[in-house]
Amino acid sequence: MIIDLPSTTTAQVNTKLVQMREQGGATTLGRVLTLVIVTDDGEKTEDAIDAANEASREHPCRVIVVARGARKAAARLDAQIRVGGDAGASEVVVLRLYGALADQGASCVIPLLLPDAPVVAWWPFQAPARPADDPIGQLAQRRITDSAADRNPIKALDIRQKHYAEGDTDLAWTRLTLWRAVLAAALDLPPHEKVTAATVTGEADSPSTDLLAAWLAVRLRVPVKRVKATEGVGIVAVELERRSGPVQLQRPDGKVGTLNQPGQPSRRVALQRREVRDCLSEELRRLDPDEIYEATLKGLPKITRGRTPAAVPKPKQPAADPPKPSAAEAKAVAAAKPGPARSAKAKTEAKEAS
Structure with a gap:
């Protein structure tokens, strides 16, 4: 059920x-938090x-959605309430702010917060440089951003690293959960x-690839190279070098990974690229600071960047030997070659033939 409240107020x-x-019990009091x-x-809001x-x-x-509209319009608040099948297991309040109200999202959110419940703020696309200093970010215990959805993902990740505050997290980090689990399990096997x-290989603009490389550098305390992939999406491959041979985890198609280890058969593991809803569900499970994410951000300067090794040129095939001439052809060629004066017998045969 969707109820529209045009030109309204938060009260x-x-x-x-x-x-x-009170009337229909459409929304019950079983909420554990407020997600802003x-x-x-725009279209991406849905x-x-x-x-x-x-x-x-x-x-x-x-769920309170602060959808900022045109700032040159007259100050207006259009609200929409969604419950039932249109709101999952939550109640959704969409606040479309226009004009001067577009920058007053926090003032419109405060009257609608659930009492005595934690607040989580989520910027699904463009996020402020300092989420903790944002008016809405100051209301939240956890602040979720997504570097991969930014116009410049790698630059956005650098900004997250410079302005990190306790409670910040990034869905680019959450997308690494399966990779981290598989690599940790692989190192638990002998030898x-x-x-x-x-070495971590991935797309040039994949912030998750950078975070995975930084995590390995911090946890393993070894040099880690970040390589640009020529094909594939997101993270493509990870290689851990050991004395007995490398541990390789590859996912060229973005769906299924292959784990190779010395002395072990190849294993296929599920490494499907995670949807936003799965990553968001994982982040909502915790409200305390993520120390591992913080340490990983600090490890970003430790990784080195390299290029994909150039393809080895194929050796040229040697030219095939020419076919040997027949006896008649060899005799004709020998006769045509200039050389010393012919023998007397040859001269006589030539004279008789003429």
């Missing part, structure tokens, strides 16, 4: 929520709402040898 929105609860989504009003709806099935919450170096 009227709150009153409508209470009426719906901050974005610009994608973020869909991801939040799916995540709410694991974490029932109140238990020390890793001496590592």
Whole structure:
């Protein structure tokens, strides 16, 4: 069920929520947190709402969407309340702010926050340079960004590293959970040898590839090279060098990975690229600071960048030997060659033939 409240106020929105609860029980009091989504009003807003709806099935919450509209328009608040099948296991309040209100999202959010419940802020696309200093970020215990959705993912990741504060996290980091689990499990298998170096290959603009390389550099304390992939999506391959041979985890198609280890058969592992809703659900499971993510950000300067090794040129095939001439052809060629004076017999035969 969707209820539109054009040109309204937050007090009227709150009153409508209470009426719906009292009259039909459409929204129940089983919410564990408030999720605030901050974005610009547009088509992608619905994608973020869909991801939040799916995540709410694991974490029932109140979702407040702050959709900033045109700043040159007259100051206006258009609200929309979604419950039931249109809101998953949550209640969704969409606030479309126009004019001077577009920059006053925090003031519109505060009256709608659930009492005595934690607040999580999520910027699904463009995020502020300092999420912890943002007015909405100051209301939240956790602040979720997504470097991969930024216009310049690698630059956005550098900004996250420079301005990190406790409670910050990034969905580019959450997408590494399966890779980290498989690599950790592989090192638990014999032979238990020390890793001496590592190489991580991925797309040039993949922040998850940089974070995985930094995580390996921090946890293994070895030199790690970050290589640009010529094909494939996201993270393509990881190689851990050991004395007995390398541990290789490759995922060229973005779906299924192959794990190769010395003395072990090749294993196929599920490494499907994670959807936003799965990553969001994982981040909503914890409200405390992520120390491993913080240490990984500090390890970004430790990785070195290299180029993909050039393809080895194929050796040229030697030219085939020419076919041997027949006896008649050899005799004709020998006769045609200039040389010393012919023998007397040859001269006589030539004279008689003429």
